Amino acid sequence: MAPALYLQIKQHVLDGIRSRHYEAGDRIPTEAALCEQFAVSRMTVNKALRELVAEGWLNRTAGSGSFVADRRTESTLLAIRNIADEIAEQGAEYSARVIRLERQAADEKVAVQLGLRVGAPIFHSLIVHQADGEPLQLEERFVDARQLPGYGEQDFTRQTPNRYLMEECPLSEMEHVVEAVLPSAGEAGLLQVRVDTPCLLLHRRTWSDGALVSYARLLSPGSRYKLRSQTRMS
Known part of the structure; x- marks a missing residue:
């Protein structure tokens, strides 16, 4: 289609x-x-x-x-930090809740974001990143299953998707869009905030050796987790 x-x-x-x-x-x-x-x-x-x-x-x-x-003003976004390391540096204990990790077919919107045909195989993960048990960031990620066939077998309570991506396919290019949004009811529930809580949403697409491998939506309550220069990446 x-x-x-x-x-x-x-x-x-x-x-x-x-x-x-x-x-x-x-x-x-x-x-x-x-x-x-x-x-x-x-x-x-x-x-x-x-x-x-x-x-x-x-x-x-x-x-x-x-x-x-x-978009040159977004150049400061290119510094990648692992959210688990950021939390540890602040003296808190990092943990993650994996809500979803499954293989599926790309719908129209995801296909466009990843440069794939509709129906192409992808992995879809939904993870809540926490500091001392408090939700700080909701990460929804879509990965090209052909580029990273092992993604669906990972234990993301032990390592973040960011760390896995950096080890498996060092990133050569990134694209970022940041916007202020209100969470959906489902997102608010996972982040344990009200639906009228202002949040920062970072859209991030990443390439390795010229191949587009990942598209992520990183949602953080602005009052709870301020991204330092918008450089944190889960």
């Missing part, structure tokens, strides 16, 4: 940005031009562009169009 049309348009624009066909500050094709190119409605194009704006790839100016965002 092919990805939804708006996801195809979104990926097309992303490919143009990553290949540097569009540089920071460049204007991308208009909604009308994209509608004509993909033979879709303006609503479909608008949805793709809205997501790119929300994820930090584009800036939109009424009456002027959509422009590639300057």
Whole structure:
């Protein structure tokens, strides 16, 4: 099954940005031009562009169009820290609750994030990272099963996914988007916070030797766990 049309348009624009066909500050094709190119409605194009704006790839100016965002300010995000080490350095005891670790087929959204076809095999993990038994971060991660076939056999109460990834496939490139959000009811329950608690959500995709291997959503209650320069990674 092919990805939804708006996801195809979104990926097309992303490919143009990553290949540097569009540089920071460049204007991308208009909604009308994209509608004509993909033979879709303006609503479909608008949805793709809205997501790119929300994820930090584009800036939109009424009456002027959509422009590639300057992401150089995110360079400080490239320092990777293992959350278990961070917690230990603060004098607390690290522990993890593995809520889910399973092999499944990629749906449309995950397929786009990992650059895979819909239905491709992936691993999906959901882990609560804790300090002295208190939840600090909820990590949801999707991994290309072809790149890391052993991921589903790991005991992530003994080592974090970050440590496993660094040992199995040293990372060569990263992409980050940070946003302020409110947790869903399920996320709030796992983090033991109210649904109106402000949280930081870090989207992170990682590559090894040019291959995209992992996409993670790292959710932390802002009042409980402040990411130092946004560099912590589970």
